[in-house]
Every structure is written in structure tokens, then in C-alpha cells.
Amino acid sequence: MADKVAFLGLGIMGRPMSANLVKAGFALTVWNRTPDRAESFAAEHPGVRVASSPLDAAADADLVITMVVDAPDVEQVLFGARGAAESLREGALVVDMSTIAPTASRQIGERLGAQGIGFLDAPVTGSRPKAEDGTLTIMVGGEAAHFARAKPVLEALGALVVHVGPQGHGSMVKLINNTVAAANALAVAEALVLARTSGVDPAALRRVMSAGSGGSAMLELKAEPMLAHDFEPLFKLDHMLKDVRHCLEEAEALGVDLRVGSVTAERYGEAAQEGLGNCDFAAVVSVVEGPASAEVPTKKT
Amino acid sequence: MADKVAFLGLGIMGRPMSANLVKAGFALTVWNRTPDRAESFAAEHPGVRVASSPLDAAADADLVITMVVDAPDVEQVLFGARGAAESLREGALVVDMSTIAPTASRQIGERLGAQGIGFLDAPVTGSRPKAEDGTLTIMVGGEAAHFARAKPVLEALGALVVHVGPQGHGSMVKLINNTVAAANALAVAEALVLARTSGVDPAALRRVMSAGSGGSAMLELKAEPMLAHDFEPLFKLDHMLKDVRHCLEEAEALGVDLRVGSVTAERYGEAAQEGLGNCDFAAVVSVVEGPASAEVPTKKT
Numbered sequence: 001m002a003d004k005v006a007f008l009g010l011g012i013m014g015r016p017m018s019a020n021l022v023k024a025g026f027a028l029t030v031w032n033r034t035p036d037r038a039e040s041f042a043a044e045h046p047g048v049r050v051a052s053s054p055l056d057a058a059a060d061a062d063l064v065i066t067m068v069v070d071a072p073d074v075e076q077v078l079f080g081a082r083g084a085a086e087s088l089r090e091g092a093l094v095v096d097m098s099t100i101a102p103t104a105s106r107q108i109g110e111r112l113g114a115q116g117i118g119f120l121d122a123p124v125t126g127s128r129p130k131a132e133d134g135t136l137t138i139m140v141g142g143e144a145a146h147f148a149r150a151k152p153v154l155e156a157l158g159a160l161v162v163h164v165g166p167q168g169h170g171s172m173v174k175l176i177n178n179t180v181a182a183a184n185a186l187a188v189a190e191a192l193v194l195a196r197t198s199g200v201d202p203a204a205l206r207r208v209m210s211a212g213s214g215g216s217a218m219l220e221l222k223a224e225p226m227l228a229h230d231f232e233p234l235f236k237l238d239h240m241l242k243d244v245r246h247c248l249e250e251a252e253a254l255g256v257d258l259r260v261g262s263v264t265a266e267r268y269g270e271a272a273q274e275g276l277g278n279c280d281f282a283a284v285v286s287v288v289e290g291p292a293s294a295e296v297p298t299k300k301t
Numbered sequence: 302m303a304d305k306v307a308f309l310g311l312g313i314m315g316r317p318m319s320a321n322l323v324k325a326g327f328a329l330t331v332w333n334r335t336p337d338r339a340e341s342f343a344a345e346h347p348g349v350r351v352a353s354s355p356l357d358a359a360a361d362a363d364l365v366i367t368m369v370v371d372a373p374d375v376e377q378v379l380f381g382a383r384g385a386a387e388s389l390r391e392g393a394l395v396v397d398m399s400t401i402a403p404t405a406s407r408q409i410g411e412r413l414g415a416q417g418i419g420f421l422d423a424p425v426t427g428s429r430p431k432a433e434d435g436t437l438t439i440m441v442g443g444e445a446a447h448f449a450r451a452k453p454v455l456e457a458l459g460a461l462v463v464h465v466g467p468q469g470h471g472s473m474v475k476l477i478n479n480t481v482a483a484a485n486a487l488a489v490a491e492a493l494v495l496a497r498t499s500g501v502d503p504a505a506l507r508r509v510m511s512a513g514s515g516g517s518a519m520l521e522l523k524a525e526p527m528l529a530h531d532f533e534p535l536f537k538l539d540h541m542l543k544d545v546r547h548c549l550e551e552a553e554a555l556g557v558d559l560r561v562g563s564v565t566a567e568r569y570g571e572a573a574q575e576g577l578g579n580c581d582f583a584a585v586v587s588v589v590e591g592p593a594s595a596e597v598p599t600k601k602t
Contacts, residue, residue: 125513164505181514187484204465212426213482216517
């Protein structure tokens with residue numbers, strides 16, 4: 001008797017995640033702000049119900065997943081007009097898999113808690129390919145009992161599902177991870193630009209760095225697109241910038257001085273101002289290259 | 302008919318590297334500034350000759366390896382009083398495995414070249430354990446013919462031996478790698494301090510980061526010592542700072558703006574000023590923790 005699941009938000013990530021829930025046998029209702037995407041998804045996946053609103057989607061659900069962009073979007077689908085919270089019954093569980101600020105997560109959790117509805121913040125790492133393969137990493141904050149209940153659903157979506165602590169801590173871990181990833185990617189960009197400028201073969205540099213202390217997931221994933229200026233978005237620069245800024249806000253509130261985090265926000269901010277916000281975050285290499293990078297043709301998508 | 306090799310500098314790295322050359326069957330002469338270390342090495346490795354000076358060491362050598370701290374030390378052992386260059390015969394080859402500035406490497410190469418002596422800059426990555434196992438990564442700049450000649454010797458020391466380009470490029474790749482490593486380690490330090498301050502379980506954070514976009518060699522190697530404040534030096538903070546500064550100088554000369562590199566130099570510089578220069582560079586976590594870190598007992602060695 002698998003839970004009935006409602007999935008709200010069929011974007012780059014939400015759509016393949018929903019497909020994996022269907023594959024795992026969950027009874028699924030979907031809703032998307034632009035209805036076309038929900039209709040086309042249901043057309044490809046017989047048995048999936050398309051809801052006309054979050055309220056409609058949540059009406060018969062045991063578990064509601066939200067996968068949208070930021071806190072205001074989560075609040076809108078839960079508490080806005082025809083929001084899910086209107087129809088959710090006591091004892092239901094909301095799992096927010098968007099990446100939002102820990103403070104916002106905790107506020108949403110309190111508001112739902114007052115209605116007797118459980119809440120987990122369960123953001124993910126891994127871009128579209130891992131969403132497709134069901135191999136995301138999912139970091140979950142909230143009560144242990146809620147985590148236990150959501151686990152079978154989350155395991156259909158991720159290869160590593162970790163309960164990291166109480167409410168808000170899933171978001172916190174996600175923000176920290178992404179800030180480190182953004183910083184590591186920027187360090188790779190600086191390395192590649194300096195190599196090219198000094199006449200060092202970037203391929204030899206990569207080989208050496210991969211084998212040793214300079215190695216990172218970002219080197220493996222982003223060096224190639226950076227060198228080729230292939231910025232087709234697996235994870236948009238604007239979204240990365242948002243996460244780094246949220247992380248800095250949390251750090252500032254706690255009195256922790258993230259010096260690398262700050263220059264990371266600075267550089268991604270410059271890239272966004274240059275109109276690269278919808279590119280993959282690998283596009284940060286362009287601001288490191290400086291005006292000279294205009295020579296390299298940029299593939300925007 | 303293996304080359305006769307002279308090894309100058311039996312420090313943390315040089316000693317285990319020399320042991321691997323003995324194991325590989327090279328006829329070895331060693332010299333060290335403080336003679337005790339050379340004597341004790343020879344006592345453990347019968348057949349090794351202890352030289353009284355770099356001049357003495359180089360007199361019968363086909364290939365001379367220098368493994369000292371910085372450019373002035375390399376210049377001293379080669380061109381100083383009773384330096385190796387005085388006795389090296391035409392056609393001999395010097396391989397500098399220290400990490401020095403590319404500019405200095407090129408100057409030394411020119412000076413030796415004028416005497417008909419070949420030169421390779423061949424710095425390494427990997428700390429003492431990899432020096433012991435003969436699994437260093439070695440990045441080599443210089444002429445292809447010289448590289449071919451040194452290769453059997455270098456392969457006794459490293460698992461990955463890469464010819465990265467002409468003279469100076471080995472050093473350049475090394476400096477870039479170390480700057481990225483130092484930056485990645487600082488990003489890990491910021492992540493761990495923010496996690497601890499916000500109440501997130503650092504072990505859960507590490508698990509998530511290792512599996513995803515926040516993963517790096519530095520996370521695997523330095524998170525544990527940073528959390529435990531175990532700063533026994535595998536690679537001294539002062540040496541890391543030196544490398545980052547050299548890298549920034551090269552970048553500045555080429556007009557490349559290394560923003561992450563700059564804050565990295567800043568933070569390691571603060572750590573050095575706090576007296577942590579002889580600790581492992583993991584000690585940079587202390588400056589991120591700020592004055593509160595005085596609570597955590599620091600193991601200095």
C-alpha cells in the first residue's frame with residue numbers, strides 16, 4: 001500500500017523525478033504552473049492524474065512533493081490561492097525538494113505543523129542526468145518519523161538519501177554543498193584561464209589535477225564545458241548564484257566569515273550581470289577570461 | 302645500464318624518494334645540507350654514497366635531482382660554493398623536483414644550458430605517503446629528449462609522469478594545481494565551520510558532499526584533520542602559501558585575475574601570521590573558526 005503522491009512542479013528536475021515515481025509504482029497526481037507540461041507528461045505516462053491546482057492535487061494525497069525554484073514559489077503552491085494546504089488532511093506529509101533558505105524551510109514547517117501536517121526539507125544535488133537515472137543525492141531535514149515515512153518515495157529518486165538533522169538542516173547542507181561546488185568550479189575556471197594564458201596545455205593540467213590534490217567533482221564535470229564554452233544549462237548560473245547568496249546570508253547571521261564564498265558570489269554575480277544567468281554555471285569562466293573571452297564563440301541555450 | 306643518480310636534499314619528500322631509487326636499482330649518491338640525515342640514510346641503505354658537497358655528489362653523476370624548498374636553495378646547491386654545476390660534465394642532466402617559480406626555473410635552465418647541461422623542472426604532487434609508495438604525480442617541463450632520458454628515473458618515483466610542455470611549464474602546472482588545492486581546502490574549512498556553527502552534523506555534510514558536486518580530493522584528505530584539529534604536517538602551510546603566492550605573481554604578470562586565489566593567499570597568510578606556518582595546511586581552518594577556535598585544542602607538531 002504505497003502512498004498516493006502529488007508532485008507539484010514539472011521543471012528540468014521535476015519531470016524526470018515524477019517519471020521515476022511512476023516507474024516505482026506510486027499512484028501519482030501531477031500539477032505544473034503551465035498546464036501544458038503536466039498534460040504532456042500524463043500523455044506519456046498512462047494512469048497519472050493531472051490536477052487543475054495544488055489544492056486539487058493535494059486533495060487525495062498522502063504525500064505532496066514540491067519541486068519549484070525558491071521559497072516564494074513553495075509558499076505560493078502551499079498557501080496561495082487554491083494552494084495545497086487548503087485540501088491537505090491532518091497527518092499528510094509535505095516534502096519540499098526545492099532549494100530554499102533554511103529559515104524559510106523552518107517557517108513553512110511551522111505553518112504546516114499548526115495544521116497537523118508534517119514537513120521535510122529535502123533538497124537534492126545532481127543535475128538532470130541524475131534526476132533521470134534516479135541517482136540524486138537527497139539531504140533531508142525534519143522529524144525521524146516523517147523521514148521514515150518519506151524514505152521509500154525518496155529512494156525511488158535518489159541513490160543516497162541522508163537524514164541530516166532537524167527541520168531546515170537539509171536546506172543548510174544543500175546550500176553549503178552548492179557554495180563549495182560553485183567555489184571549486186570558479187577555482188577550476190581560474191586554473192584553466194591561467195593555463196591557457198601562460199601557454200600550458202589545459203589537457204595536461206587536467207590530467208595532473210585529476211590525479212592529485214587539485215581534483216574535484218567540478219574539475220571532472222565542468223573543465224570540458226568551460227574549455228569548449230559549451231554552456232547548455234544542466235544547472236543554471238542564476239540558480240547557483242541564488243544558493244551561494246542564501247548560504248552567505250545564513251553564514252552572516254551566524255557570524256561565520258566565508259571569504260571564498262564571498263568572492264564566489266561576486267564572480268557569479270558579475271557573470272549574471274553580463275547576461276549569462278540562464279547559461280550553465282560553467283559560464284563563470286567567461287568573467288575570469290575577461291573581455292578577451294569575446295574571441296571564443298559562446299554557445300548559449 | 303641505469304644512470305648514476307645524485308640526489309640533493311633528503312627532507313620529508315627527498316628521503317623516501319631516494320629510498321625508491323635505491324629499490325629500483327639506481328646507483329645513488331646523496332647529499333643533504335645537514336649531513337646527519339644523509340649519513341643515517343646511507344646507514345639504512347648499503348651501497349649509497351654520501352657526498353660531502355653538491356660538487357662532490359655531482360662529480361660522477363649522469364643525472365642530478367634537486368629536492369629542496371625554493372629557488373634560492375636550488376640556486377645555492379647548483380651554483381653556490383662547491384655547487385653541483387662546478388663538477389657536472391657536459392651532457393649531464395639536472396632535474397629539479399622542488400616547487401619553484403616558473404621564471405626561476407627558466408633562468409636556471411638557461412644558465413645550465415650555457416654549460417651544455419640539460420635541465421627539467423619536474424615538481425611533484427602528493428605528500429609524504431605518496432613519496433613513500435612511489436606514487437607521486439610528476440609534471441615535467443623541458444625538452445622531449447631530456448624527458449625521455451629522465452623518464453625511467455621518474456617512473457621509480459611516481460605513478461603518473463606527464464610531460465606538460467617546455468621549460469617552466471612543470472612548475473606552472475604545479476603552482477596552478479596547488480593553488481586550486483589550497484582554495485578547495487579553504488572552501489572545505491568554510492563549509493565545516495558553517496556546518497558546526499549552524500548545528501549541522503559535519504559527518505552528514507561530508508557524506509553528501511563526497512557523493513556529489515561538492516566533492517574534492519581536499520574534502521577526502523583534509524576534512525578529518527580539520528575537524529580533529531590534527532595538524533601534523535604532511536605539507537606545511539608555509540610551503541602551500543609560498544606556492545599560492547608564486548602562482549598569483551605569475552597570474553599578475555600575465556594579467557589574469559585570480560579572485561579565489563587571492564583570498565586563498567589572504568587566509569593562509571593570516572594563518573601563517575598566527576604561527577601556524579609549520580602545521581599542515583589543514584590548519585587554515587583555525588582562521589575560519591576565528592578566535593572561538595581557541596576552545597578546540599590544537600595539536601601542533
